[in-house]
Amino acid sequence: MVGLSLGYMAFAFFRKWLGWSRGMRESTTAPSNYRMPSMIWVAEVLLQRQLFTLSFSRWFIHILIFYGFLGLALLSAASCILRAAGYFAMSSTLPSFYLHPEGYFFIKVWGDSFGLLLLLGLVMAGMRRLALLQARQISNRMDVILLGLLLSVTLSGFVLEGLRLATMPAEITRYSYVGRLFSPPGTYALKQLQPWLTACWMLHSLLVLTLFVYLPHSKLMHSLLAPVIIFMNAAEEHKREDLYWPEMKKYRGTRSRQG
Amino acid sequence: MARDEKIQGNKIAAGLTRRQLIELNACTRCGECRAWCPVYAQDEREEITAYGKLDSLRRFINGTLPEAGRKNFIEALYECSVCGQCHVVCPVRINTHELWEQARMSLVNAGIPQPEVQIKQLAAIKEFNNPFGKSQNERSYWAEAAWKAGLLKSPVPLWREQPAPVIYFAGCLASYEPELQPVAVQSARLLQEAGVDFAILGEDEPCCVSKLRRMGDSAFREEARKRVDQFTRMGIDTIVASCAGCYKGLYSDYAGLWPRAPKVVHFSQYLDQLLKESRLHFKWKTPLLTTYHDPCHLGRHNQVYDQPRRVLRSVPGVDLVEMPRNRVFSSCCGMGGGLKTVNPEIQHKMAAARVREAESTGAKAIVTPCQTCYLGLLNGAKEARSVVNIFHLNELLVRSICPEVTHESVKTALVRATP
Numbered sequence: 001m002v003g004l005s006l007g008y009m010a011f012a013f014f015r016k017w018l019g020w021s022r023g024m025r026e027s028t029t030a031p032s033n034y035r036m037p038s039m040i041w042v043a044e045v046l047l048q049r050q051l052f053t054l055s056f057s058r059w060f061i062h063i064l065i066f067y068g069f070l071g072l073a074l075l076s077a078a079s080c081i082l083r084a085a086g087y088f089a090m091s092s093t094l095p096s097f098y099l100h101p102e103g104y105f106f107i108k109v110w111g112d113s114f115g116l117l118l119l120l121g122l123v124m125a126g127m128r129r130l131a132l133l134q135a136r137q138i139s140n141r142m143d144v145i146l147l148g149l150l151l152s153v154t155l156s157g158f159v160l161e162g163l164r165l166a167t168m169p170a171e172i173t174r175y176s177y178v179g180r181l182f183s184p185p186g187t188y189a190l191k192q193l194q195p196w197l198t199a200c201w202m203l204h205s206l207l208v209l210t211l212f213v214y215l216p217h218s219k220l221m222h223s224l225l226a227p228v229i230i231f232m233n234a235a236e237e238h239k240r241e242d243l244y245w246p247e248m249k250k251y252r253g254t255r256s257r258q259g
Numbered sequence: 260m261a262r263d264e265k266i267q268g269n270k271i272a273a274g275l276t277r278r279q280l281i282e283l284n285a286c287t288r289c290g291e292c293r294a295w296c297p298v299y300a301q302d303e304r305e306e307i308t309a310y311g312k313l314d315s316l317r318r319f320i321n322g323t324l325p326e327a328g329r330k331n332f333i334e335a336l337y338e339c340s341v342c343g344q345c346h347v348v349c350p351v352r353i354n355t356h357e358l359w360e361q362a363r364m365s366l367v368n369a370g371i372p373q374p375e376v377q378i379k380q381l382a383a384i385k386e387f388n389n390p391f392g393k394s395q396n397e398r399s400y401w402a403e404a405a406w407k408a409g410l411l412k413s414p415v416p417l418w419r420e421q422p423a424p425v426i427y428f429a430g431c432l433a434s435y436e437p438e439l440q441p442v443a444v445q446s447a448r449l450l451q452e453a454g455v456d457f458a459i460l461g462e463d464e465p466c467c468v469s470k471l472r473r474m475g476d477s478a479f480r481e482e483a484r485k486r487v488d489q490f491t492r493m494g495i496d497t498i499v500a501s502c503a504g505c506y507k508g509l510y511s512d513y514a515g516l517w518p519r520a521p522k523v524v525h526f527s528q529y530l531d532q533l534l535k536e537s538r539l540h541f542k543w544k545t546p547l548l549t550t551y552h553d554p555c556h557l558g559r560h561n562q563v564y565d566q567p568r569r570v571l572r573s574v575p576g577v578d579l580v581e582m583p584r585n586r587v588f589s590s591c592c593g594m595g596g597g598l599k600t601v602n603p604e605i606q607h608k609m610a611a612a613r614v615r616e617a618e619s620t621g622a623k624a625i626v627t628p629c630q631t632c633y634l635g636l637l638n639g640a641k642e643a644r645s646v647v648n649i650f651h652l653n654e655l656l657v658r659s660i661c662p663e664v665t666h667e668s669v670k671t672a673l674v675r676a677t678p
Contacts, residue, residue, distance in 0.1 A: 016284065019272070019280065019320075019321070020277050020280045020281050020284075021277065022269055022272035022273055022280065022320075023272055023273065023275045023276050023277040023278075023279065023280040024273070024274070024275065024276045024277065025276075025277065044350070044352060048350070050348075050349075050350045050352075051350050054291060054348065054350075058289075134290065134294070135290070137290075138288060138289075138290035138293065138310075140288070142288075143288070219286075219287055219288055221284050221285070222284075222285050222286070222287040222351060225281055225284055225285035225351075226285050226287070226350075226351040228281065228285075229278070229281060229282055229285045229351055229352060229353065230351060230352045232278050233278075233352045233353070233354050234352065236278075236354070237354075240511065240514060242511065242560060242561055242562055243562075244347055244559070244562065244587065
């Protein structure tokens with residue numbers, strides 16, 4: 001299943017690449033220097049200055065989702081690498097430290113923190129889309145599906161963690177400060193919860209794999225493409241000497257739709 | 260997917276850059292472009308918005324856009340003033356205005372022509388060197404007539420007879436359009452007042468052909484190359500353009516074609532320089548509360564915001580109050596990108612909205628340094644039945660420096676001098 005969905009995702013990306021390569025090559029002009037485009041990249045991608053200046057609430061929601069998602073993705077990738085390293089070199093100290101109780105709390109505490117950011121961001125984004133007319137007007141099926149999918153992945157992840165924590169001693173579970181909230185009351189033997197754990201793991205995995213399959217066709221593509229486009233366009237504007245870097249603070253709140 | 264649609268999609272894709280094709284997938288549909296689009300404010304159709312156009316173009320290229328969607332997309336692509344507002348508010352920094360122009364050209368190359376009215380105008384530019392289909396001999400009529408009417412201190416020299424380090428590039432509108440000829444006369448007079456050694460090209464002045472780029476005519480590169488060769492042969496040092504569209508054409512659109520380009524400045528930038536050097540002297544006060552309209556081609560497209568404002572503030576008696584949407588957020592008057600040609604009604608509504616915004620500031624006049632915007636705002640004032648005055652930046656300067664060349668007096672004198 002994992003291979004199939006990752007393979008499909010790779011195939012979908014390859015098809016996208018084929019589509020893009022139908023265009024003219026001259027788009028990638030080398031910037032005269034990288035300093036200014038890099039500064040803009042940091043401001044626009046890592047700090048999301050543009051959103052901040054346009055709407056604080058949207059910036060806050062997006063930054064929660066962005067860092068939550070990015071953190072979880074990096075942590076998952078790091079965990080996979082550590083497991084692989086541990087598998088191929090059993091004596092390696094780094095994998096055994098992080099994947100066993102003495103260092104595992106480090107991964108748990110960060111995992112829960114990023115998950116919490118993502119969960120808060122997604123809930124707020126959903127509420128915003130329901131509450132604000134303007135946000136409702138621009139929402140389409142793709143927005144609803146993606147938001148629902150991300151929310152399901154995050155929630156099922158926490159429920160799975162909660163179930164697992166219910167079978168563990170309290171001193172290990174204290175670092176999973178969010179996952180604990182999803183834990184059923186009381187202590188259980190692993191055997192008791194095994195069917196639930198399996199079902200929940202299956203559901204979570206299925207949702208994650210669905211996300212992989214859906215990603216190339218969803219607006220989540222912007223998470224991969226926006227950082228590239230921001231740098232390329234900033235470099236081109238810089239070369240053309242019309243790079244815009246407005247003094248946004250001055251114009252906050254100047255938006256006025258005219259009828 | 261029909262084979263023909265796929266072939267057409269491939270042709271359109273081949274006319275765009277790879278970066279632009281990636282941009283079609285990078286849109287987040289956040290809706291920011293919709294909130295700011297001055298065209299959408301007048302015609303609330305989703306296809307008009309940048310995200311709507313990006314989505315339609317992507318599906319067009321992939322061959323999945325239905326026939327009705329294609330028709331709507333083409334209409335929306337040309338019902339855009341290419342003002343660049345969506346670019347500057349886009350969190351992904353998608354270079355929308357470049358994309359729209361390139362998409363127009365790409366569609367034409369794929370066999371989908373521009374609207375009929377634009378085709379006629381483009382043909383006139385290529386055949387007559389101006390969009391009005393007039394003779395090149397009439398280009399410097401304004402200069403001769405103004406000299407005969409006593410509006411200039413000395414005759415304006417033609418470059419071919421008396422080469423000078425500075426060329427005043429009036430542009431097609433100020434050369435031929437009676438409502439705008441005063442701008443050319445005032446510009447020449449102000450240069451004379453400052454003692455600038457300048458000349459005009461007269462019948463050698465070509466159309467900048469930036470309209471070809473705006474409307475997606477594939478002859479743009481070739482035509483622009485001819486102009487670049489002409490200017491290079493002449494060995495010009497500085498070109499001062501009084502039209503923001505010509506300035507964008509000569510300064511930005513030619514950039515890749517003109518490695519040893521001379522200094523190209525907009526007239527407002529040049530005035531700012533002359534004022535800094537104390538070469539212009541104000542004699543009279545012009546008490547007036549004004550607001551400033553940023554032309555898109557000067558502001559958003561070329562980051563020229565401060566110089567025209569400095570010039571305006573330097574006029575004795577003039578006070579400047581900003582509109583809610585100013586500088587990078589300045590709302591377009593609708594004159595650019597071929598929109599006025601395709602849909603004058605929308606242009607009038609857009610300009611009327613801008614005039615109403617100016618009214619809300621309490622200003623008695625809207626000042627702009629672009630002759631095209633000036634014309635557009637006049638339409639807007641008429642549409643909004645506003646009492647706010649519309650002035651070209653030159654007008655306020657001449658009122659304080661040489662009041663004999665005010666807009667009305669020049670217009671009257673030129674009409675009288677018409678043979």
